[in-house]
Amino acid sequence: MWEITHAARNTWALALALLAISLKPYGFMLKCFLLWMRVLASTARTIKHELMHRSIHDIPGPIPFPIIGTQWIYNKYLGKYKISKVHEAYESMFSEYGQVFREEAFLNYPVIHICSSDDIKTISTATTLYPIRPPIGIVCHFRKEKTEWYKDSGITNLQGKEWHTLRSNTTADLFKLRVIRNLLPELNDIALAYTQELDKMRNPDTGRVQDIIELNRKLGFESTCLLGIGLRAGLLEDELDPRAKKLSEATNSFFEALNTDSFSLPLWKWKLFNNKFYKPSNYVKLCKAETDLYEVISEYLEETKLRISESSDQPSAIDVIPRNIINNTNLDQRVKNSSIADFVSAGMNTVGNTLSLLLYHIAKTPDVQKNLYKEICNELQPNEDITPGFLKKAKYLDACLKEYYRMTPTAPHIARILDQDRTLSGYHVPKGTAILCHTRIACKNWRYFSEPDKFIPERWTDNKRQEHGHLVCPFGFQRRICPGQQFSEQTLKVFVTSIVRRFDVRCEQELELESKFLLAPVGPLAMVFRDRN
Numbered sequence: 001m002w003e004i005t006h007a008a009r010n011t012w013a014l015a016l017a018l019l020a021i022s023l024k025p026y027g028f029m030l031k032c033f034l035l036w037m038r039v040l041a042s043t044a045r046t047i048k049h050e051l052m053h054r055s056i057h058d059i060p061g062p063i064p065f066p067i068i069g070t071q072w073i074y075n076k077y078l079g080k081y082k083i084s085k086v087h088e089a090y091e092s093m094f095s096e097y098g099q100v101f102r103e104e105a106f107l108n109y110p111v112i113h114i115c116s117s118d119d120i121k122t123i124s125t126a127t128t129l130y131p132i133r134p135p136i137g138i139v140c141h142f143r144k145e146k147t148e149w150y151k152d153s154g155i156t157n158l159q160g161k162e163w164h165t166l167r168s169n170t171t172a173d174l175f176k177l178r179v180i181r182n183l184l185p186e187l188n189d190i191a192l193a194y195t196q197e198l199d200k201m202r203n204p205d206t207g208r209v210q211d212i213i214e215l216n217r218k219l220g221f222e223s224t225c226l227l228g229i230g231l232r233a234g235l236l237e238d239e240l241d242p243r244a245k246k247l248s249e250a251t252n253s254f255f256e257a258l259n260t261d262s263f264s265l266p267l268w269k270w271k272l273f274n275n276k277f278y279k280p281s282n283y284v285k286l287c288k289a290e291t292d293l294y295e296v297i298s299e300y301l302e303e304t305k306l307r308i309s310e311s312s313d314q315p316s317a318i319d320v321i322p323r324n325i326i327n328n329t330n331l332d333q334r335v336k337n338s339s340i341a342d343f344v345s346a347g348m349n350t351v352g353n354t355l356s357l358l359l360y361h362i363a364k365t366p367d368v369q370k371n372l373y374k375e376i377c378n379e380l381q382p383n384e385d386i387t388p389g390f391l392k393k394a395k396y397l398d399a400c401l402k403e404y405y406r407m408t409p410t411a412p413h414i415a416r417i418l419d420q421d422r423t424l425s426g427y428h429v430p431k432g433t434a435i436l437c438h439t440r441i442a443c444k445n446w447r448y449f450s451e452p453d454k455f456i457p458e459r460w461t462d463n464k465r466q467e468h469g470h471l472v473c474p475f476g477f478q479r480r481i482c483p484g485q486q487f488s489e490q491t492l493k494v495f496v497t498s499i500v501r502r503f504d505v506r507c508e509q510e511l512e513l514e515s516k517f518l519l520a521p522v523g524p525l526a527m528v529f530r531d532r533n
């Protein structure tokens with residue numbers, strides 16, 4: 001054994017000696033080659049180091065100015081982008097700067113925009129006890145001034161343990177499928193009122209309805225009031241309740257004020273610009289909207305409280321959610337009112353606009369609509385109400401919703417503040433930075449979804465797995481995910497089913513979108529509703 005290894009060692013030594021002798025004339029060249037290899041290795045190390053340590057300041061983006069940051073790009077006179085078309089501005093900046101770019105908000109606070117699948121995954125799958133979403137400063141400011149109405153800045157703005165306690169105390173029922181399913185009979189009723197209204201509105205010869213957006217907003221409002229206050233607000237009735245009208249207008253102006261505020265200097269912060277003699281116009285708009293919202297909701301809630309106190313121990317299905325908040329002894333009276341007002345304002349426009357956008361895609365793709373109608377006919381008897389059983393079986397309907405979410409989610413991006421340092425697209429981004437995850441833009445990328453501009457629900461049928469499925473998250477993610485998701489999806493399914501089973505829907509118009517804090521369809525949006533025979 002010893003002899004074999006000894007012999008092998010000798011052979012190796014001999015071979016190396018021969019190699020050295022034969023390479024001797026090339027010694028100088030060999031040295032040069034080795035030196036060159038060392039230079040290459042050191043350059044590679046430097047590049048790797050630089051790539052790993054590219055800082056947030058290296059992220060490309062529009063030129064920032066001191067104090068105002070990059071907000072000038074949305075200025076009417078100086079900038080090239082419009083506030084009402086911010087979604088287009090973002091698309092254009094991603095094509096100019098790549099998959100990550102940096103804006104600077106007021107006082108040069110960095111806001112990082114991302115649209116790559118990996119980066120979005122890094123943020124959306126991070127396990128965090130209390131995820132931080134940037135609070136809406138103007139709302140927090142107003143609520144701080146109105147301590148007689150508000151104890152805190154509300155579920156959408158609170159952070160940390162305080163947020164978590166409020167969320168656990170007010171939203172637990174929204175996650176119970178049984179509670180949500182019990183609202184189905186009322187939703188069927190609202191859907192019937194809606195199709196009757198469509199019937200009245202459409203041209204008797206052509207079936208054309210001039211604008212469905214307003215009607216759908218009313219529908220979103222009616223259903224959200226049912227959820228939050230246990231009331232039918234009567235928005236679909238001929239005789240409009242003036243309170244309902246006030247609430248609907250208040251929600252619209254609330255979102256408009258938020259949108260304007262996101263791209264202007266926060267003058268409301270300083271006494272010089274915000275005092276008893278003068279207030280910035282957008283702040284005045286927000287105050288009025290919040291005041292109207294609060295007053296109407298409080299009035300409605302008084303009625304709900306009275307009804308609950310007079311009813312027997314067993315609450316009706318529609319009273320479960322408001323009753324559990326009203327009777328919760330852990331909650332301050334102000335918190336009860338403001339939480340319910342927050343539910344209504346969070347759900348109203350989102351549900352209505354989502355319905356218009358979903359219907360648009362279905363109206364534009366007759367083949368999809370045919371398949372959907374077939375599923376409805378297979379799973380539901382004529383005139384049978386929509387039941388939990390149907391919702392469980394309607395897989396094509398699920399796929400239509402998912403595909404709609406991919407294409408035109410009303411929340412086109414999800415915002416977070418980093419609670420720890422992260423590497424995004426090779427840049428080191430420190431804790432405390434605001435990140436906008438542009439899921440809508442990512443979902444339009446052909447690298448992630450084939451034929452991204454086409455409405456193809458079949459992508460999602462038969463439990464097909466999409467590699468980049470995590471990009472479809474219209475209700476957000478982590479523990480901050482929208483608590484209204486189950487209710488909203490159920491509502492959308494009931495309304496779409498009721499419309500498609502009754503009418504053949506078509507749309508000749510092209511969709512135009514605008515940014516109103518969230519993404520909204522621009523009206524009027526005409527559609528044709530023909531009776532099915």
Ligand code: HEM
Nearest residue numbers: 156343346347350351354411475476477480481482484488
């Ligand atoms: C189609 C309808 C809706 C859409 C698309 C939608 C979307 C969203 C999104 C994207 C968020 C942010 C989530 C995140 O940051 O991860 C959110 C938060 C929220 N939504 Fe919705 N929403 C809808 C309906 C509703 C309804 C009906 C309610 C009523 C209960 C509601 C109440 C809320 C609340 C309270 C929050 C804040 C949650 C928190 O910060 O803990 N939403 N929603």
